[in-house]
Amino acid sequence: MEFFYIFLSFALGGILKGATGAGAPIVAIPIIALFYDVPTAVTIFVIPNLLSNMWQAWSYRKDQLPPALTYRFAATGLMGAIVGTFMLAYLPTDLLTVMIAVAVTLYIAFRLARPEWVLEYATAVRIVVPVGTVAGVLQGSLGISAPVSLTFLNAMKPEREQFIATVSFFFVSMALVQLPFLVGLGLMTTERFWISCIALIPMIGCMPIGAFIARYVPRSVFDKLILALLALIAVKLYAEVAFGG
Template sequence: MIGEFALIFVAIAMGGLLKGAIGAGAPVLAVPVLALFFDVQLAVAVMVVPNLLSNLWQGWFYRRDMLPNAFTWGFATSGGIGVLIGTVILASVPAQVLLIAVAATVFGYIAFRLARPDWVLSYTAALRAVWPTGTVAGVLQGATGISAPVSITFLNSMKLKRESFIATISVFFALISALQIPVLWWYGIMTPQRFLYGLLAMIPLFGAMPVGNFIARHLPPRVFDRVILVLLALIAVRMIFKALQ
């Protein structure tokens, strides 16, 4: 049991490294590991708390670099609608199905990152797509705890400067997390114990974020990115094996 909790601590810390490096993505690493040792419902409930608090901080810190309100709040609001739908799915779908869904989501994220690394989406086209994209990302976040295959890829494709990316994605994650918490309470997925676990998860997350920021400034981005993708692939494969047992 001690070994499992140590591994979970490391997974959340690695999520903090990723968040510190690129401004987002902590659940991409932490949720699959938590789901692997416990279940998807617990993973989503635990990570929603640090997701909310860390993104409130980042959104405020980078607020001057935020994209125009029509885009930023359209993205966040549609994500909020989607996360409510996704949370209903989380509460009603069997654990094995959710495990496979999380693994498939991770593989989808990896595949797109490898297949289209240089794809650029113009701001005009992105503005037209912001509401449907935000909704789909919110559904994924609510149902699996991971929206990166849609949310992060969407903003990455616009080739934003790092500060604008962080400001915009932070508003998205903060709003959907704030909406998701009461719905998780309503369905009994969020409990006082899991809420406490979420607060404790802030320790490795916030502790690792400055390290990730340091690494991002000194390590070639492509190297760091490939290491993360390989790790995600290994986790996703393990999740599928667990779901099929």
């Protein structure tokens, strides 16, 4: 039954990634954290995250936003991810769980706010270093950088291909540096490594389902279903800490 929840979480993450090009961790990691813990969730997500984003980054490599933004975003995210991985290893489990719940709550709030303003490219380049660093810390410690990374990129209103190319390169950069640190800190055990590899199957397998949904189901309906699911997960995570499960 435990592996069923892992399979389900990665399947749902794959559907979301197939539909939008990103966002798999925001669904998969909180679900896994409900039944295991945050370090397990973040660790077993690394391999699927790395390989799926490598494929997307290569497929859309010609559509990246200019290097002044893309490479700075990835480089600072990489450095932040190192800091975040140490936080994952040493912070108390309950604190990490609350941080996951807060990150999900912030993501829901950002999605519901739907700001009309557009972040100008020149401004984005000026703030990309602190934004990338914070997003990297969140990715390393919680596996979820969406409240910062996806909000930042979406605010520039890029084309879908530009968004996928840039965010995929960002995630690949962080995962490449996070993996050896997870091994070195003892978080990536042999068992977790193989679970992580196997979890790639439902995630990749369900991405075409997400692409199909994106073509035939109104985006507004799909978004509401995802946000409702995330709200339930966030409430459960808060309850886990408040009442001890």
